[in-house]
Amino acid sequence: MFWQRRNDADFSDEVNAHLELEADRLVQEEGLAREEALYAAHRAFGNVVNHQERFYRSVRWMWLDHLIRDVRYAFRSLRRDFGLVVFATLIVGLGIGATVTVFSVTNALLLRPLPFDEPERLVLISNGDWGRGQELSSVTVQVNQLIELRNESRTFTDVGGYHQFDRVGDHTLMGSGTPERINRLRVTPNFFQVLGVEPAIGRLFSIEESHYGGPPAVLLTHGMWIRHFAADSAIVGNAITIDQAPASVIGVLPASFDFASTLQPGRRIDYVAPFPLSPETNQNGNTLSLIGRLAPGATIEAAEAESAILAARVKPDTRNEFTPRLRPLHDHVSGRFRPVMFVLTGAVGLVMLIVCVNLSNLLLVRSATREKEIAVRAALGATRWRLVRQMLTESVVLTSAGTVLGWVLAIVGTRALVELGAGIPLLNTVRVDGTALGFTVAIAGTTGLVLGMLPALRLSALAFHETLKEGSRSASAGKRHRSIRGALVVSEVALACVLLAGAGLLLRSFAKLADVELGFQPEHAVTVRIDPTVRFEPRELGVAYYDEALRQLRAAPGLTSVGLTDVLPTAFNRRWCLRDVGDTYCEVAPFVRVVSDGYLEAMGLTLIRGRDFDTRDQRSATMRTIINEAVADAVWPGESPLGRTVLISGTEWEVIGVVKAMRHLSPDQAPGPEVFFSMRQTRDFRAVHLIARGEGSVELITSSIRSTLAAFDPNLPVTDFRVVQDLIDASVSPRRFLMLLLSGFAVFALVLASLGIYGVISYSVSQRKQEIGIRIALGARASALQRSVLGETLRLAAFGTAIGLVTAFALARLMESLLFGVTASDFTTFAAVPVLLLAATLLAGFVPARRASQVNPTEALNPE
Amino acid sequence: MSTQANDRIALLQGTLDVLILRTLLFGKQHGQGIARAIGQSSDDVLLVDHGSLYPALQRLESKKWISAAWGVSENNRRARYYTLTKVGRKQLAKETHEWQRLVEAMSRVLGLEGGGV
Numbered sequence: 009m010f011w012q013r014r015n016d017a018d019f020s021d022e023v024n025a026h027l028e029l030e031a032d033r034l035v036q037e038e039g040l041a042r043e044e045a046l047y048a049a050h051r052a053f054g055n056v057v058n059h060q061e062r063f064y065r066s067v068r069w070m071w072l073d074h075l076i077r078d079v080r081y082a083f084r085s086l087r088r089d090f091g092l093v094v095f096a097t098l099i100v101g102l103g104i105g106a107t108v109t110v111f112s113v114t115n116a117l118l119l120r121p122l123p124f125d126e127p128e129r130l131v132l133i134s135n136g137d138w139g140r141g142q143e144l145s146s147v148t149v150q151v152n153q154l155i156e157l158r159n160e161s162r163t164f165t166d167v168g169g170y171h172q173f174d175r176v177g178d179h180t181l182m183g184s185g186t187p188e189r190i191n192r193l194r195v196t197p198n199f200f201q202v203l204g205v206e207p208a209i210g211r212l213f214s215i216e217e218s219h220y221g222g223p224p225a226v227l228l229t230h231g232m233w234i235r236h237f238a239a240d241s242a243i244v245g246n247a248i249t250i251d252q253a254p255a256s257v258i259g260v261l262p263a264s265f266d267f268a269s270t271l272q273p274g275r276r277i278d279y280v281a282p283f284p285l286s287p288e289t290n291q292n293g294n295t296l297s298l299i300g301r302l303a304p305g306a307t308i309e310a311a312e313a314e315s316a317i318l319a320a321r322v323k324p325d326t327r328n329e330f331t332p333r334l335r336p337l338h339d340h341v342s343g344r345f346r347p348v349m350f351v352l353t354g355a356v357g358l359v360m361l362i363v364c365v366n367l368s369n370l371l372l373v374r375s376a377t378r379e380k381e382i383a384v385r386a387a388l389g390a391t392r393w394r395l396v397r398q399m400l401t402e403s404v405v406l407t408s409a410g411t412v413l414g415w416v417l418a419i420v421g422t423r424a425l426v427e428l429g430a431g432i433p434l435l436n437t438v439r440v441d442g443t444a445l446g447f448t449v450a451i452a453g454t455t456g457l458v459l460g461m462l463p464a465l466r467l468s469a470l471a472f473h474e475t476l477k478e479g480s481r482s483a484s485a486g487k488r489h490r491s492i493r494g495a496l497v498v499s500e501v502a503l504a505c506v507l508l509a510g511a512g513l514l515l516r517s518f519a520k521l522a523d524v525e526l527g528f529q530p531e532h533a534v535t536v537r538i539d540p541t542v543r544f545e546p547r548e549l550g551v552a553y554y555d556e557a558l559r560q561l562r563a564a565p566g567l568t569s570v571g572l573t574d575v576l577p578t579a580f581n582r583r584w585c586l587r588d589v590g591d592t593y594c595e596v597a598p599f600v601r602v603v604s605d606g607y608l609e610a611m612g613l614t615l616i617r618g619r620d621f622d623t624r625d626q627r628s629a630t631m632r633t634i635i636n637e638a639v640a641d642a643v644w645p646g647e648s649p650l651g652r653t654v655l656i657s658g659t660e661w662e663v664i665g666v667v668k669a670m671r672h673l674s675p676d677q678a679p680g681p682e683v684f685f686s687m688r689q690t691r692d693f694r695a696v697h698l699i700a701r702g703e704g705s706v707e708l709i710t711s712s713i714r715s716t717l718a719a720f721d722p723n724l725p726v727t728d729f730r731v732v733q734d735l736i737d738a739s740v741s742p743r744r745f746l747m748l749l750l751s752g753f754a755v756f757a758l759v760l761a762s763l764g765i766y767g768v769i770s771y772s773v774s775q776r777k778q779e780i781g782i783r784i785a786l787g788a789r790a791s792a793l794q795r796s797v798l799g800e801t802l803r804l805a806a807f808g809t810a811i812g813l814v815t816a817f818a819l820a821r822l823m824e825s826l827l828f829g830v831t832a833s834d835f836t837t838f839a840a841v842p843v844l845l846l847a848a849t850l851l852a853g854f855v856p857a858r859r860a861s862q863v864n865p866t867e868a869l870n871p872e
Numbered sequence: 873m874s875t876q877a878n879d880r881i882a883l884l885q886g887t888l889d890v891l892i893l894r895t896l897l898f899g900k901q902h903g904q905g906i907a908r909a910i911g912q913s914s915d916d917v918l919l920v921d922h923g924s925l926y927p928a929l930q931r932l933e934s935k936k937w938i939s940a941a942w943g944v945s946e947n948n949r950r951a952r953y954y955t956l957t958k959v960g961r962k963q964l965a966k967e968t969h970e971w972q973r974l975v976e977a978m979s980r981v982l983g984l985e986g987g988g989v
Contacts, residue, residue, distance in 0.1 A: 018928075022903065022952045026922065029904040032947055054923035066930060 014197055015757035019063045023056060024689045025644035062485060074394075078401035083765060086406060089374065093406065096367055100410025100455065102308075102756060103356075103363040105417025108440065108448050110356045112422050114349045116438040117342040123437075125204020126301075129244040131308060133157070133167065133298035133315065135330050148172050148300055151290040153330045156322040157298070160180075163311035165303045168202035170267075171283050172194045173582065176275060177537060178694055179237070182249035187725065189252075189537075190232070193267060194283035200302050203265075210244040211261025213282045217258070220286040222557040224255040230263040234280040249334065250279070253297060270341055270433055281738050308334050347825045348746055354819075355753050360455065362503045366760045368459040371403060373771055375463040376489065382467045396464040403460025404453065411452035418444070428745060462492065490772065497764045499809040502759035504754070505845055506819060511754035512837035513820060513827055514747040520829030521740060527670030527679055528577070529612025532701055533732040534709045535576060538717065540724050547628075547691050554687060554696065557720055558604060561700065564716040566708050570700045571607030574693035577672055577732065584657040586683065588643055591655075597634070598681035599672060600656075602693040605686070608634075610699040618650045618665030621686040625664075631689055633661040637669045638681040646793045656683060663711045674739040676828050699732070706731055728782020746826070758845070760851040761808075769801050769856040780860055781868025790861035797860045801853030802846070809842045816841070888920065888928045890971065893956060893964040898937060902951035903929060929954065937963050 030049035034040045040048060050056065086093050121127045135149050149169070159165045170193060194781045197218035200207075207227065217225040226248070228237070236430035237243045247254040268277045283289065283296075302311060307730065313333035323330070335343075371718050382395060383522035409707060419440050426435055466489070538557065561570045576580050581601070585594040605621045609615075616637065625632050633656065636786065640649045649663045669679035702709040716850075737744075773780070780793060822831040830837070895901060895909045907922045908931075932938045937960030943953040956964070978984075 021950070023923075024925075025902070025949060025951045026904045026950055029902065029923065029945060029951060030907075032949070033904070033908065049922075052922050054921035056923065059923045059926055062927060063930065066927070 013038065016060070016064060019060065023053075023060070025052060025534045042086035046453070054061075074397070075401065078398045079405060082402035082405040083397065085402060091372060095410065096370070096406050097409040097413055099363050099366065099760065100407050100452075101413030101417060101778055103360045104411055104414025104448060104455075105421060106753065107356045107360055107451055108414060108418035108444055109421035109425070110349075110352045111447050112351060112418065112438050112440055112444050113425065113435075113445060114277050116434050117345050118349055120437070122270060122338055122341065123266075124337075127338060128336070129302045129304075130203070131300050131302060131311065131334045132337050132340040132719055133300050134333050135294065148294040149330060150294055151285050151292075151296065152322055153319060154296055154298060155285055156318050157300070157315060158198075160318050160321075161300075161301055161311070161314055163314045164300040164305035166198055166202045167298055167300040168196045168199035169283075169298040170199060171270075171295055172297050173295060174577075175695060179251050181278075182252070188236075189725070190278040193280045195280055196285060196296070197282050199299075202240040202299055205262065205265050207259035208262040209241055210257075212259065214258075218282045218284055218768060219283040220288050222282075223241075224250075224253065224283070225258045225282065226250065226255045227280040228257055228260045228676050229277050229279060230261055230265070231276065233260045236278075238291045241702050244471060255281075266437075269435065285458035300334075308336065347823075348742075351510070351823055351826060352746070352749065354822075355510060355750055358503050358507055359753050359757060360451070362456055362500055362757050362760050364459045365496050365503070367403075367406070368462050369493055369500075369764055369767060371459060371463040372404075372466065372489065372493055372496075373767065375399075375467045378467065391564045392469075395467065399464035400457055400460040403463070404456030407452055407456040408461070411448060414452075415440070415445075415448055418448070423624050428741070462496075467494075490775075493768050493770070493771070494804060497761075497768045497804050498762040498811065500757075500764045500813060501805055501808025501845065501849070503843060504757035504813035504818045505809050507750070507754040507757045508841045508844060509813070509820065509837060510823060511747070511751040512841055513823060513832070513834060514743075514750055516830045516834060516837055517826070517828040518740075518744060518747045521675050524671070524675050524829075525854075526675060526736070527613065527668055529701070529753045530577070530732040530736050532703070532706075532709070533610070534610070534700050534702075534706060534713065534729055535697050535732055535735075536713065536726060537695060538572075538698045538724060538726065539694070540721065550691075551627075551688050554604060555720075557698075558606065560716050560720050561698070561713065564608075564712045566702045566704050566712040569606060569610040569696060569702050571610030572604035572687060572696050572698055573607055573611075574602045574687075574695050574697070576697050576735060578674055578735050583673070584683075586639065586643070586681075587655040589653050589655055589660070596639055598639050598656075598683045600683060600685070602687055602690055604684050607684075607699065612668060612701070614668040616666045616668055616740060617648060617662070619710070620665060621684075621688075625686045626688055629689070631659055631661045632664045632686065632759060634665040634667060634684040635663055636679070636682045637665050638679060639683060640666050642681060650668070659684075675736060676740065676743070695712075743826075743828075758848055761845075762848045764803060765801060766852040766856065768804070769797060769853050772800065772860075773797060773856045773860045777863055777868045780863045781865040785865040785869070793861045797857040798850065798853050801849055801857075809845050812845075813838060813842060887918075889927070889932060890964065890967045891918070892925070892928060892932060893937065893960055893967070896954055896956040897964060898958070900943075900953045900955040902943075902945065902953050904926075904951070906954070932960070936960075 027046065027049045030052060031042065031045040034045035034048050037040060040044075053059075076633060122130070124130060133149070154167060154169050157164065161167065172196060174192050176191055179190050179192050180187040181190045197213050197215075200212050208230065210227075212227070213225060216222045228243070233239060234244070242261075245256050245257065247256050268275045289295075300311070302308070312332055312334040315334065319330040319332055385395065386392075411816075422438050422440055426438055485550070540553075544553065558570055558572065561567060581599045583597040584600050586596050586598055587593065588595055603621070605623070608615055608620050615634075618634070621632070621634070633654070635649065635654075643649065643654070644652065649666060652663050653660050654663065655661075667682075667684075672682065673677045673680070683691075687696075698713070700709055700713055702712070706735055713729070714726060717724055783793065817833065817838065824832045888971060891910050892906055895913075896905050901909065903925055904922065905924055907920070910918055910920070926952050929938070929940075933940055933954075937957060939957050940953045940954050945951045
């Protein structure tokens with residue numbers, strides 16, 4: 009053993025030497041015979057064995073010695089029970105894998121601070137409450153308001169902002185070959201200072217570059233730098249061509265600054281440009297989202313109050329209202345995922361509990377076969393604590409292989425999650441790291457100890473009874489054993505019931521969601537972006553361009569209807585103020601969409617009144633708009649809005665049609681108010697997406713579009729076709745993911761609970777072989793025996809189901825925010841779960857029941 | 873174990889240590905030799921199980937008051953010889969001084985040297 013200065017052999021030698029010397033002396037001085045002298049020397053020495061043991065103990069850490077012995081013993085003992093080891097490894101692996109994955113995600117989303125300087129002092133300042141609809145026009149702030157806050161506030165050390173309305177692919181980068189669509193983010197000149205982000209290479213924006221009309225300068229994001237510029241640091245200081253104009257690259261942002269992942273998940277930012285705070289930019293209205301850094305000692309409440317005062321001060325100069333609402337930045341980024349993570353953590357906890365209970369049950373059975381061994385050890389002097397420690401070591405060793413498997417599964421799981429997760433912030437920071445490792449070890453250790461507790465305690469108690477007698481079976485201990493195992497199985501069933509109920513509610517929600525009336529037809533519709541990278545000068549050319557494109561597409565084979573729009577479903581959108589003529593307040597703030605003729609048909613929208621846009625709606629004619637039901641009902645309830653005039657964003661529009669409302673943002677959000685403008689009449693749009701509907705397959709539609717557009721304009725970069733249905737599916741993918749995950753857990757739990765019941769009933773049947781044999785010999789019928797066994801099974805299952813249902817009912821309320829279309833006390837779910845459980849348990853009891861009826865009486869009654 | 877035995881051991885620890893150190897003052901010695909020397913020099917008043925010497929020897933060795941090495945005895949037997957270290961010498965002086973004080977104090981209290989009832 010390490011860490012001793014002398015080994016046992018050395019001490020042994022010394023003792024022997026002593027005895028020899030003493031014997032010599034006695035022979036010499038007292039004339040004893042050699043043998044006698046040795047005996048005398050021994051007697052004078054005292055208990056040699058005792059002293060050797062004492063020495064042994066003194067030079068070691070005895071606890072470590074015991075531990076190593078226990079571990080070796082555990083290995084030997086488990087090797088005999090290989091099936092148990094495999095089973096335990098599997099279920100512990102799955103349980104721990106799920107637990108660590110959920111932990112890593114929780115850590116990344118909710119626990120770990122944001123990758124900024126002193127992130128707890130950063131707050132998001134929005135205009136009004138940031139509701140679920142993410143209506144950006146109403147939560148953003150005007151430039152003047154930012155300036156006021158920045159200059160006058162004493163609760164903020166600095167306030168910066170970013171522009172909310174840069175959309176995907178709006179800008180182009182000239183490289184070699186075809187221009188590439190890239191994404192821009194515009195920030196106020198002090199934005200990075202507020203966050204505390206330093207560039208990895210180069211510098212931040214200078215004062216000149218931050219002025220309106222100043223020299224164009226850009227910062228590249230880390231991803232863009234690696235992807236497009238091959239991580240070449242020479243690009244800093246050079247110019248690149250963006251939107252056909254040169255812009256100087258002044259620096260590269262660090263990899264830790266993943267703005268998109270934090271604040272606009274699912275998007276990718278390629279470069280950052282300064283957004284000057286000037287009277288010119290102030291004209292654009294509400295454009296900025298603000299992030300402020302609280303001064304030391306300032307509280308959010310104080311800051312909010314001060315911001316309200318400052319907002320009121322600047323009100324006469326601004327077009328729009330500003331009601332400051334402050335929220336810690338971290339809250340804003342991932343706060344809405346708290347319910348999901350809460351549910352997942354709870355679910356995973358239940359899964360681990362079931363794994364523990366199941367294994368504990370198995371170990372209890374195993375302990376029954378080791379009674380004699382333990383009794384012998386107790387008789388030889390092992391203390392109760394020593395025995396318990398040995399059993400606990402064994403159960404920890406048993407879980408260790410499962411832990412390793414779980415760790416591997418967690419790594420795989422988190423990687424898979426990062427692939428899947430669109431729209432979930434910070435997902436690329438999910439990793440299995442040191443913290444996760446510590447957590448894993450803690451969970452594994454706790455698991456091992458918990459599941460070893462019961463068998464250990466039971467065995468050590470038994471050891472001090474008379475179990476060495478042949479064939480003896482302490483009746484009371486046996487019965488208690490059975491009731492403990494029964495209780496364990498009941499709890500397993502209850503846990504499985506809770507998980508099944510949760511999964512059931514989510515499944516029903518998802519089914520309801522699939523049935524929901526979207527208001528448009530996403531199937532068989534393909535979309536692709538077709539605004540060319542070159543701007544149209546003058547804009548009228550654009551109208552002609554798109555008109556011709558549509559004409560050619562309409563003639564193309566396989567396409568039944570085509571249309572254009574500037575915003576796709578599930579994409580964020582702007583909202584403008586709509587007022588009735590003569591009013592001074594906004595009646596409603598509808599989403600704005602600029603479309604071509606034929607869009608309504610291409611999208612499958614239903615026109616209830618009036619007409620679609622057509623060639624009559626030119627720039628020279630009256631400005632016309634099509635509104636949806638929600639607007640019509642809000643402004644002119646009960647009347648026809650056709651022919652009425654409204655004021656939208658300062659211009660008068662005549663209503664020429666009403667469409668049925670559509671769920672534009674995502675299927676689980678109610679439809680909002682919308683207005684449509686014709687592309688001929690307004691120029692206020694940037695992107696142009698083609699929507700094409702056809703009868704054939706997606707490939708046919710796509711190839712038809714591609715060939716037509718190639719003939720029409722060979723320079724048009726036509727890539728990135730998407731099926732509209734996929735957009736819709738992607739918007740519910742987090743929901744689907746949660747549902748699948750929870751269903752997986754529920755199935756796992758059900759399987760374990762069934763196995764648990766199977767085990768208990770099997771064991772009970774095998775224990776009662778004699779009794780069954782007698783009953784058969786006395787004429788009992790097979791069916792009666794089966795019924796009795798199944799009855800026992802059902803009793804256990806029913807008990808567990810009852811407890812589980814009550815618990816599930818109480819807990820379901822916590823899930824309410826995640827449900828759609830069903831309440832937390834949904835009858836169908838709570839009715840289906842017990843049926844499923846009872847069916848599964850009956851199945852589990854079936855085999856033992858048959859075995860009971862097939863017992864051979866003569867065999868059973870033979871004395872062992 | 874009984875408290876009497878515990879007291880016996882506690883007393884023994886303190887006295888044994890100083891006895892061993894004193895014995896080794898006269899030169900290196902092995903375990904058996906030390907046991908014999910203690911018995912002899914105390915006229916067989918202080919008798920101890922030879923085996924009980926060894927925990928004390930191990931303790932003293934771990935405190936580095938004595939050092940040990942294997943050697944050969946007079947009658948050509950292998951034996952582990954202990955030597956007093958410099959630190960051990962200082963410790964011996966200190967403990968002897970303590971014993972002196974204890975003995976004088978006890979004598980005074982019990983009236984062992986002239987005077988007193």
